Amino acid sequence: MSNSSTILVINCGSSSLKFSIIHPQTEETLLSGLAECLGLTEAKISWKYQGEKYHHALAPKATHTDALHFVTTMILSQHPELKAHIHAIGHRVTHGGEKYSQPTRLNEQVIADLATLFELAPLHNPANVMGIRAAQQAFPHLAENNVAVFDTGFHATLPAHAYLYPLPMRFYEEYGVRRYGFHGISHYYIATKTAEYLGKPRSALNMISCHLGNGASITAIKNGESIDTSMGFTPCEGLVMGTRCGDIDPALLIYLKQKLNLTTEQTSDLINKQSGLLGLSEQSSDFRYITENYEKDEKCRLALEVYIHRLVKYIGAYAMLLDNQLDAIVFTGGIGENSELVRRLVLEKLTILGFELDQERNLNARFGNSGKITTDKAHHSAYVIPTNEELVIAKYTAELVGSK
Numbered sequence: 355m356s357n358s359s360t361i362l363v364i365n366c367g368s369s370s371l372k373f374s375i376i377h378p379q380t381e382e383t384l385l386s387g388l389a390e391c392l393g394l395t396e397a398k399i400s401w402k403y404q405g406e407k408y409h410h411a412l413a414p415k416a417t418h419t420d421a422l423h424f425v426t427t428m429i430l431s432q433h434p435e436l437k438a439h440i441h442a443i444g445h446r447v448t449h450g451g452e453k454y455s456q457p458t459r460l461n462e463q464v465i466a467d468l469a470t471l472f473e474l475a476p477l478h479n480p481a482n483v484m485g486i487r488a489a490q491q492a493f494p495h496l497a498e499n500n501v502a503v504f505d506t507g508f509h510a511t512l513p514a515h516a517y518l519y520p521l522p523m524r525f526y527e528e529y530g531v532r533r534y535g536f537h538g539i540s541h542y543y544i545a546t547k548t549a550e551y552l553g554k555p556r557s558a559l560n561m562i563s564c565h566l567g568n569g570a571s572i573t574a575i576k577n578g579e580s581i582d583t584s585m586g587f588t589p590c591e592g593l594v595m596g597t598r599c600g601d602i603d604p605a606l607l608i609y610l611k612q613k614l615n616l617t618t619e620q621t622s623d624l625i626n627k628q629s630g631l632l633g634l635s636e637q638s639s640d641f642r643y644i645t646e647n648y649e650k651d652e653k654c655r656l657a658l659e660v661y662i663h664r665l666v667k668y669i670g671a672y673a674m675l676l677d678n679q680l681d682a683i684v685f686t687g688g689i690g691e692n693s694e695l696v697r698r699l700v701l702e703k704l705t706i707l708g709f710e711l712d713q714e715r716n717l718n719a720r721f722g723n724s725g726k727i728t729t730d731k732a733h734h735s736a737y738v739i740p741t742n743e744e745l746v747i748a749k750y751t752a753e754l755v756g757s758k
């Protein structure tokens with residue numbers, strides 16, 4: 355790759371497409387944007403370039419392909435210098451199964467393999483493949499230079515005792531029923547940055563990484579590798595999330611299915627789209643709303659309390675998995691990076707593990723700032739580090755695609 359080559363990073367959800375152009379060496383994001391409500395009448399796109407924000411309505415029911423076509427013809431055509439330097443395209447792919455843990459150059463065989471994983475990640479992988487196809491159409495001259503980076507990849511190191519469910523073994527052997535873990539790109543980035551912060555090699559790092567966004571997961575990292583993580587077979591397991599329930603009694607689903615006569619799709623909607631903060635508060639999945647209302651609204655207060663209680667339980671358990679040899683706990687994601695309240699409530703519960711919050715540092719660690727939020731005399735340290743999944747994808751893609 356030449357010094358001026360850049361990477362287009364694409365992250366597709368079922369009705370959204372995030373895109374950014376990143377210089378993998380300087381780590382600079384040159385352009386970033388989001389197409390939303392794809393497939394719906396109010397499809398729209400927004401982007402940021404040189405500090406300016408732009409918005410545009412897309413044609414009603416615009417697809418992922420239409421959105422990328424807009425990026426190439428309407429946005430990049432106005433900045434030919436940007437377009438000319440794009441050398442490869444990196445895709446965030448949710449599920450790599452057991453076969454794909456390393457970033458992989460995409461060809462028809464790999465794409466066909468990803469399609470076989472649709473049943474393991476029906477809410478995510480089909481959208482990822484739509485993004486890959488859309489990119490191949492929009493950038494036909496870069497068709498060979500598309501790379502998939504997997505959200506499950508960092509968790510390939512989970513030991514069998516952490517990834518097996520206590521179900522009949524043949525379900526694992528025949529259908530791949532096991533815990534995979536997700537948000538791996540973010541947890542990997544956080545581990546790398548934390549090692550840099552602490553001035554030690556990642557291979558010597560023992561930490562707990564809390565990625566708290568709309569989706570949330572927590573990972574125990576020992577000697578730089580993921581040894582347990584809260585998401586499982588799907589991204590629904592683990593912590594309380596915006597609309598996902600996290601851990602529940604599995605037999606509860608049988609009860610609810612019978613009681614309410616739910617179809618499979620309704621059951622999936624219930625645990626993925628109607629639960630979590632939204633389900634408990636009956637008002638919003640947005641953590642800012644919960645923060646603004648918990649003092650005056652009983653259901654928001656309960657939603658916050660359940661959220662914190664479960665997060666603290668996981669941290670306690672993971673500290674034990676690391677033999678309490680903890681270098682750091684790190685908070686990241688929209689909530690982890692911005693909510694001083696969550697960090698304060700969690701760390702106040704962790705004094706027994708040797709954490710001592712420095713509230714001034716905690717209040718200052720926001721708006722994209724990284725920093726330590728515990729006192730210098732505390733036995734263990736906690737940090738806020740903004741995640742940057744796009745940068746990880748850009749770097750892996752550049753590494754794999756190599757020189758022009």
Ligand code: ADP
Nearest residue numbers: 567568569639640641642645687688689692693
């Ligand atoms: P995603 O998982 O979609 O990438 P993000 O990492 O952007 O999500 O996190 C979104 C969450 O972060 C939302 O619940 C939002 O309310 C929350 N959030 C953002 N800013 C703040 C803030 N200042 N205080 C509390 N929560 C915040």
